[in-house]
Amino acid sequence: MKLAIDENRCKGCNLCTKVCPYRIFREGKKLNRKGIAVPDLDRPERCANCRLRNLYGRQLCGVCQLTCPDQAIHWIEEEPYEPHKVAIEY
Amino acid sequence: MTPRIEFWQGNTACAEGALAAGCNFFGGYPITPSTEVAEHMAAKLPKKGGVFIQMEDEIASMASIIGASWTGARAMTATSGPGFSLMMENIGFAAMTETPCVVVNVQRGGPSTGQPTMSAQGDMMQARFGSHGDYAIIALCPATVQEMFEQTAKAFNLADKYRVPVFLMADETVGHMREKILIPDKVERIARKSLASGALPFRAGEDLIPGFGQFGTGHNVHVTGLTHDERGYPCATNPKLHAALVQRLVDKIELARNDIADYDIINPEAEQVFVAYGGPVRTVQQVLHDRRGGDVGFLRIRTVWPFAEKALAQFKNARRFLVPEMNLGQIAREIERHVKVPVKSIPKLGGELHTPAELAAALEAKE
Amino acid sequence: MSFEDWFRQDRLPHIYCAGCGNGTVINCTLAAIDQMGWKKEETVFVSGIGCSSRAPGYILTDSLHTTHGRALAFATGVKMANPDLNVVVFTGDGDLAAIGGNHFIHACRRNIDLTVVCMNNQIYGMTGGQGSPTTPKGCLSSTTPYGCAETPFDLCELATAAGANYVSRWTSYHVKELEKAIRVGLETPGFSFIEALVQCPTAFGRRNKFRQVADHVEYLKIHSLLRAKRDRMIEKGEQIPQDMFVVGELTRRNRPATGVKP
Numbered sequence: 147m148k149l150a151i152d153e154n155r156c157k158g159c160n161l162c163t164k165v166c167p168y169r170i171f172r173e174g175k176k177l178n179r180k181g182i183a184v185p186d187l188d189r190p191e192r193c194a195n196c197r198l199r200n201l202y203g204r205q206l207c208g209v210c211q212l213t214c215p216d217q218a219i220h221w222i223e224e225e226p227y228e229p230h231k232v233a234i235e236y
Numbered sequence: 237m238t239p240r241i242e243f244w245q246g247n248t249a250c251a252e253g254a255l256a257a258g259c260n261f262f263g264g265y266p267i268t269p270s271t272e273v274a275e276h277m278a279a280k281l282p283k284k285g286g287v288f289i290q291m292e293d294e295i296a297s298m299a300s301i302i303g304a305s306w307t308g309a310r311a312m313t314a315t316s317g318p319g320f321s322l323m324m325e326n327i328g329f330a331a332m333t334e335t336p337c338v339v340v341n342v343q344r345g346g347p348s349t350g351q352p353t354m355s356a357q358g359d360m361m362q363a364r365f366g367s368h369g370d371y372a373i374i375a376l377c378p379a380t381v382q383e384m385f386e387q388t389a390k391a392f393n394l395a396d397k398y399r400v401p402v403f404l405m406a407d408e409t410v411g412h413m414r415e416k417i418l419i420p421d422k423v424e425r426i427a428r429k430s431l432a433s434g435a436l437p438f439r440a441g442e443d444l445i446p447g448f449g450q451f452g453t454g455h456n457v458h459v460t461g462l463t464h465d466e467r468g469y470p471c472a473t474n475p476k477l478h479a480a481l482v483q484r485l486v487d488k489i490e491l492a493r494n495d496i497a498d499y500d501i502i503n504p505e506a507e508q509v510f511v512a513y514g515g516p517v518r519t520v521q522q523v524l525h526d527r528r529g530g531d532v533g534f535l536r537i538r539t540v541w542p543f544a545e546k547a548l549a550q551f552k553n554a555r556r557f558l559v560p561e562m563n564l565g566q567i568a569r570e571i572e573r574h575v576k577v578p579v580k581s582i583p584k585l586g587g588e589l590h591t592p593a594e595l596a597a598a599l600e601a602k603e
Numbered sequence: 604m605s606f607e608d609w610f611r612q613d614r615l616p617h618i619y620c621a622g623c624g625n626g627t628v629i630n631c632t633l634a635a636i637d638q639m640g641w642k643k644e645e646t647v648f649v650s651g652i653g654c655s656s657r658a659p660g661y662i663l664t665d666s667l668h669t670t671h672g673r674a675l676a677f678a679t680g681v682k683m684a685n686p687d688l689n690v691v692v693f694t695g696d697g698d699l700a701a702i703g704g705n706h707f708i709h710a711c712r713r714n715i716d717l718t719v720v721c722m723n724n725q726i727y728g729m730t731g732g733q734g735s736p737t738t739p740k741g742c743l744s745s746t747t748p749y750g751c752a753e754t755p756f757d758l759c760e761l762a763t764a765a766g767a768n769y770v771s772r773w774t775s776y777h778v779k780e781l782e783k784a785i786r787v788g789l790e791t792p793g794f795s796f797i798e799a800l801v802q803c804p805t806a807f808g809r810r811n812k813f814r815q816v817a818d819h820v821e822y823l824k825i826h827s828l829l830r831a832k833r834d835r836m837i838e839k840g841e842q843i844p845q846d847m848f849v850v851g852e853l854t855r856r857n858r859p860a861t862g863v864k865p
Contacts (some may be wrong), residue, residue, distance in 0.1 A: 155615065159622030159804075165776070195821045205605070212634060212778040213624025216616055217607065261684050274632070287683045292709040296676035299669065299706075303680025305689065311680070329670050414815060451665040451681065452688050458660055460668035469614065470660060470668075510804040 147196050147221040147227075149210075151184055154220035158182035158223070162219065164209040166190040195221060238423040239443035246384045246411045247272035249341055250279065250404065253388030254312050256423045259338075260286035261311040265293055265319060268352040269408040270342035273314035273334045278595055294319035298326035301337045305458060308450045310392050314340035315349060320359055320366070324531040327401055328367030333338060333483060334438075334446065336395035336428060338406040341390070342411040343562075345587050354587025355437035357562040363403045364541045372489035373402040374496060374542035379517035381415035387538065394496065399445055400489060405540065407562065409515040409589060416444075431455055439466040443489040482529030489542050497544030499537045506533030507555045509597055511548075513537040515589050517577050518561040522592045523599075532599065540567060558582055558598055560590045578603070606633035609643070609720050611663045618657060622816030624775035626799025629658050631778055631799075632691065635785035639689075645690045649678040651698035654729045654803075656721035658693045669780030675710040678717050682862040686716070691789070696723040697735040700756050704736075711765030714793040714860045720785060721758060723794065724803035726853040732806030739846075758798050763854040768793030770854035773801040774823040777850065784852065793860030800827075800848070 147172070151162075151215040155228065163185050163198040170193050174183035190196060192208045237256060238477045244252070251273045251351070256263075262277040274290070277365050281288040287304070293295040294315055301311035314562040315323065320341050330337055345351025359366075363375045376387045388404055395402040430449030440446045449455035462470035463478040466579060471477050500525065503509075510520045510532065517536055524534055533551050537544075547572065548557070557579045559568040565581035572579045582598050584590050610633075619626050636646065643802060648658035653672035654692050658667035669677045682690045686755040699707050699721050712716065726744055727733040734744040736750050737758065740748040763771045769791040773781040788795030802819035811817035824829055828836075828843065830851030836843055 151756065152677045157616075157621035160620060161816060162626075162775060165778070185605060191691060205687070210780055212630045212782065213627050213775075215621075215623050217610065217630065220607075261680070261687055263680055263683075289679070289683055291676060292705055293677070295673060296679070296706055296709070298677030299673045300680030300683070302669075303667065303677035303682075304684035305680075306665075307681055307685035309684040311684070325670050326673065404648060449648050449665075452645060456643060458665050458666045458668065461662065461670060462668065 147199050148221050148224050149187060149190060149193055149196055150220050152197040152218040152220065153178055153180070153182075153184055156182055156184045157216055158184060159215065161213050161215065166210050167207065168194065169196055224229045237419055237421055240419050240420060241248050243414060244381055244417050245272060245414050246378070246381045246406065247342065248276050248416065249381045249384040249417055250314070250388045250400045250411075251276035253385035254338070254392070255280055255284060257389035257392040258425060259310045259392065260284070261301060261304040261309040261310050261343070262286070262288045262313065263291050263297045263298050263304065265315065267294075267316045267319045267342055269318050271316040271528065272341060272411075272496065273340060274484070292424050293314065294322040295326060298323040302326060302330050302333075302335045305337050305516065306309070306451050310396070312340065312578060313337040314342065316342050316344045317346045317359055320350070322363065322365045328371065330401040331373060332461050333369065333403070334399040334458050334485070336399050338388070339401055339402050340397055341408065343405060343407045345585075349589050352494065353408065354586070355407070355515055355562060355589070356587065357407055358566070360405060360540060360566045363405055364556055370486055372486045373401055373403060373541060374398065374489060375405050375514050377405050377513040377537060378412065378538075379536070381413065381417050381516055383538065384410060385417055387404035389423045393424065396428045397426050397445070398492070399428070400490060405514065407515045408587075410468050410474070423576045436466040437468050438464060440484060444491070445486050456500055484573065488568070493542035493544050494546055496539055496542060497547065498539045499535060499544065499547045501536040501547065502536070503530045503549050504533060504550050505550065506531055507553050509533035509551045509554045510537060510556050510595070511535045511537065511557055511559045511567070513540050513567065515562060519560065519590045519592055519595055523595045524563055526592060526596070543570050548575055558595070560595055561586065562589070566602060606630060606637045609633045609637065609662055609664070611661055614807055617661050617855055618672035618824045619654065620805045622802065622804045623654070624724065624799070624803070625655055625658065625722050627775040628720060628781065628799045628801060629661070631782040632720050632785050634782050635664070635789060636691070637716050637799060638786055639789050639865050641689050645683055645687065646691065648691050648693060649674050650693040650696060651695070651703060652729075653698045653727070654694050654724075656698060666668070672697065672698050673781050675703060675706040675719070677718070679710060680861060681714070682715060682717060685707040686862050686864050689789075692717055692719040694719060694721050696725060696737040697727045698757070700758055700761070708761070708765040709727060710764050711767040711796070713792050714766055714768055714858050716792050716794070716860050716863045718785070718788045718795040719797070721798045722801050723758065723798050724807055726757070726807040728806045732810065734762065738850045741812040742807075750795040759796070759853050762794075766794070767854065768797045768856055768860060769795040769852075771796070771852045772800070772848070772850050773825055774850065776820050776824040777827070787852070791855070793858060793862045801825045828845065
């Protein structure tokens with residue numbers, strides 16, 4: 147799974163950046179068409195839900211999604227063969 | 237019900253009329269002179285599987301009956317002047333959200349704490365215009381214990397049919413007097429208009445009445461006091477929508493006023509016509525009885541709001557309307573708007589009914 | 604099923620300001636409700652007036668958006684008339700404790716089977732930032748331009764004293780704990796009161812030196828004192844700092860409740 151921020155809803159409050167336990171976000175630099183600096187995914191490979199949801203069959207962590215006041219965070223299936231950086235855990 | 241004769245107090249008859257109509261929720265607060273309605277409901281409702289709850293104040297009472305009504309219950313409350321004033325904000329909410337409910341106001345001397353144990357009819361204008369903004373309601377006025385029973389039952393039908401708060405504007409006289417009453421075997425029941433699955437909960441057809449999306453039936457209705465569109469969603473900054481909504485709420489009742497109207501016409505050829513509702517009806521009846529002639533007309537109104545001016549037009553020879561009221565001429569003012577002949581208001585404050593002598597003297601007086 | 608399915612998608616994005624804590628609390632409430640396995644057609648949301656009370660307009664169930672302060676009275680009518688419905692009340696600090704104070708204590712006294720989520724942003728947000736009964740002493744608002752001179756309510760103590768069965772307080776920082784607390788509240792029969800301290804960046808934060816949303820959330824995090832820690836501090840006789848507030852499950856008991864589903 148990969149994390150996607152809905153640009154129609156995000157208002158750039160950066161609470162997700164603040165609360166993520168794995169610190170996968172960083173504050174955005176570029177303004178989008180609405181004038182909002184949507185947070186960038188700095189280290190998406192550390193997101194527990196992205197990596198392990200399919201393995202465990204249920205949602206993990208999800209603190210950013212619960213915190214986001216605008217319901218802008220979702221997880222979507224990746225395209226087949228989509229390249230992703232992965233950190234290997236032992 | 238077994239048809240039978242009883243000797244009841246007006247308030248008891250009111251509560252029994254509600255029970256006969258299928259009332260299954262009463263949320264109230266005690267206030268003289270309407271407390272007997274609450275007490276009777278407290279005793280009888282639980283036995284019929286209904287819910288009685290004494291709320292912390294009249295504001296909460298009105299709120300609780302609106303909430304109950306949305307779950308499909310036939311809900312009612314009973315109060316008097318000071319409580320009526322407190323209920324006004326939520327009455328506006330019921331009118332705006334088109335919630336069917338019945339409010340009994342056993343009127344007492346006002347303003348303010350006034351005369352708790354004496355009769356008056358001082359809340360008639362307040363029933364129509366008490367809450368802020370433009371809206372329309374239905375108000376019934378019983379003059380006998382029999383009418384307390386029948387009109388309370390009818391109030392539920394009107395409320396369900398028109399999706400509006402209906403007021404039973406009794407007074408302490410009718411509320412506390414004891415009289416013979418005939419209990420019918422059953423009371424007709426008109427149900428709320430149903431809402432088709434997927435239909436918009438606040439869209440109305442020609443009769444201007446939307447279908448009722450009862451809570452718990454999967455309609456997912458959002459009910460709000462804000463100006464709302466046909467889906468029920470708030471759209472408070474849309475001028476056309478607000479105008480259309482408020483106009484529909486008023487037209488729903490005002491355009492149907494001839495259907496809702498309930499009155500008796502006696503001696504329509506007369507030149508002097510009494511117009512009365514509630515307690516003073518008894519005095520006028522006595523005056524007509526004493527005169528034994530057809531020379532005095534009488535318009536006995538049972539539905540004061542919406543005011544059916546058509547009834548006045550039926551008195552073609554009327555040269556003067558006399559309006560005895562236990563207030564300073566609230567409905568006389570409404571009558572003046574509709575007729576070209578003089579309207580003589582006969583107010584009586586203090587809590588006592590007009591005497592037949594007073595009304596007879598008013599008939600003889602030149603102006 | 605996730606909590607996202609409970610939203611009216613055609614009504615989003617909502618009117619809340621950027622960074623408003625209300626959005627977070629709504630997410631937590633819906634996540635808790637989703638976990639309960641409740642169906643949309645048997646759930647009713649009731650709310651009063653204010654930013655918090657706009658929430659039911661965004662949720663895909665039957666909902667009642669009532670007059671200011673009276674949400675609990677309406678909810679009492681709904682629940683008593685049909686105890687099979689699950690009734691959740693969204694309210695705010697002004698709606699609940701100012702104009703709705705009387706209904707609050709009576710609902711607690713009756714211990715009626717409702718769950719009340721109070722989004723306490725310590726200000727009247729929707730109307731532009733006036734002081735509320737929970738505005739901390741000394742804070743600025745549009746009606747307390749010289750600093751609030753009155754002592755604020757402790758809503759949880761009020762609920763406990765008036766008789767609620769379950770009382771708990773968390774903040775919009777503690778999302779997982781808040782979700783769990785709401786879940787316990789939904790399960791507990793009787794009156795469950797969950798106070799969620801939230802940030803209001805536009806009305807409160809702007810006037811009270813929280814220039815960024817994250818600063819206010821950080822403040823809430825730093826000044827929350829876990830209930831267990833507070834109890835230990837009291838045992839040891841330590842002084843609890845004035846500006847800390849206790850979070851966690853504060854009351855849980857089994858007083859007789861009204862309106863419980865038979």
